[in-house]
Amino acid sequence: MVIDRVRLYPYSIGRISPFRIATMTSYSVDGVFVAIDAGDLTGWGEALPFHSINGETQGTCIEALKFLGQFLIGREFLAVGSLVTALKGLLPTMTTAAGAIDVALHDMVGQKLGVPIYQLFGGTNRELPTDLTIGIVEPEAAGVRAGEIVAEGFRRIKVKLGDGVENDVARVSAVREGASEALIRVDANQAYDRETALVVLNEIAEFGVEFCEQPVRRKDWAGLKWLHEHAGVAVMADESCFDAEDAFGLISGGCCSLVNIKLCKSSGLIGGREIAAVVRNGHGRCMVGGMAETRLGVTASAHLGCSDSAIEFFDLDAHTGHTEDVIEGGLEIVGGRFGSGMSRGLGRGRRRSFWRGFR
Ligand SMILES: [Mg+2]
Numbered sequence: 001m002v003i004d005r006v007r008l009y010p011y012s013i014g015r016i017s018p019f020r021i022a023t024m025t026s027y028s029v030d031g032v033f034v035a036i037d038a039g040d041l042t043g044w045g046e047a048l049p050f051h052s053i054n055g056e057t058q059g060t061c062i063e064a065l066k067f068l069g070q071f072l073i074g075r076e077f078l079a080v081g082s083l084v085t086a087l088k089g090l091l092p093t094m095t096t097a098a099g100a101i102d103v104a105l106h107d108m109v110g111q112k113l114g115v116p117i118y119q120l121f122g123g124t125n126r127e128l129p130t131d132l133t134i135g136i137v138e139p140e141a142a143g144v145r146a147g148e149i150v151a152e153g154f155r156r157i158k159v160k161l162g163d164g165v166e167n168d169v170a171r172v173s174a175v176r177e178g179a180s181e182a183l184i185r186v187d188a189n190q191a192y193d194r195e196t197a198l199v200v201l202n203e204i205a206e207f208g209v210e211f212c213e214q215p216v217r218r219k220d221w222a223g224l225k226w227l228h229e230h231a232g233v234a235v236m237a238d239e240s241c242f243d244a245e246d247a248f249g250l251i252s253g254g255c256c257s258l259v260n261i262k263l264c265k266s267s268g269l270i271g272g273r274e275i276a277a278v279v280r281n282g283h284g285r286c287m288v289g290g291m292a293e294t295r296l297g298v299t300a301s302a303h304l305g306c307s308d309s310a311i312e313f314f315d316l317d318a319h320t321g322h323t324e325d326v327i328e329g330g331l332e333i334v335g336g337r338f339g340s341g342m343s344r345g346l347g348r349g350r351r352r353s354f355w356r357g358f359r
Pocket of ligand 1: 187189213214238239260
């Protein structure tokens with residue numbers, strides 16, 4: 001079946017409260033939904049650019065999606081692998097835009113074959129235990145929020161770092177006090193040099209921390225390797241790893257054994273699975289996470305999470321801070337776990353439109 005139309009729907013959604021991480025404070029979520037039509041089939045994807053991580057914006061994603069959309073018109077969508085390879089060749093650095101199209105194409109194939117996306121890859125349906133994230137806030141507020149998160153049924157809490165050694169250690173300490181049984185993971189979003197990161201990680205180790213995402217700048221692979229060898233908390237590559245080539249360098253170079261996959265970095269599901277394969281072959285483990293996507297993008301990430309056994313950690317809370325849920329169908333968090341019951345395609349059953357704003 002041939003693609004006959006590509007539609008773009010830019011959106012802006014508020015955040016319930018400002019979300020502060022080491023590199024920026026975010027007040028709204030500005031992305032683009034992409035709908036690809038072939039006959040009576042429509043596949044949906046989502047581009048959620050995060051400028052401080054990969055340099056893309058809503059504006060650059062719109063232009064990239066227009067350009068890539070023109071390439072798709074008239075082409076057979078079942079050849080999804082070769083289409084995605086071609087898209088990555090056309091705009092190699094626009095990984096968020098390419099990822100949205102990759103997901104929409106897989107959504108179409110899933111619908112056409114009558115199976116959920118994870119089954120296209122031989123995956124297994126399972127409920128994915130996700131964390132909820134606490135941004136950079138005062139320690140006292142973090143402790144209170146940790147108690148609320150546990151009361152909501154979550155057993156995993158992610159804490160953002162990057163506000164100086166003293167405040168960071170105090171925030172993690174308060175979270176541990178507020179949630180004594182929870183698993184705690186932290187994310188420094190490139191905040192530190194290696195020596196300062198070592199101090200922070202060794203001080204928070206006593207609170208029982210699973211791992212720390214991206215303690216150092218994304219190109220500081222030597223620093224990551226040094227921390228992997230010396231720190232009291234395991235390190236995970238996030239901003240350092242966009243694709244399988246990065247993953248191979250990081251894993252084979254002994255820089256880490258943990259990698260965070262995001263569809264907006266990996267140019268979609270195919271690229272995400274390539275990373276997982278490299279990490280699995282290197283005896284490492286993966287997390288699947290996101291930027292700030294709506295439930296559409298998070299649902300796609302959950303399908304990726306069900307598709308490979310190397311993906312053991314789940315950070316599928318991107319949509320939870322939004323002031324409104326514009327998605328119809330898809331998956332939801334129930335009792336700290338992100339959705340079972342995935343049906344065809346992205347899991348939207350027989351409903352016609354993912355986004356209530358249209359049709
Ligand atoms: Mg991260």
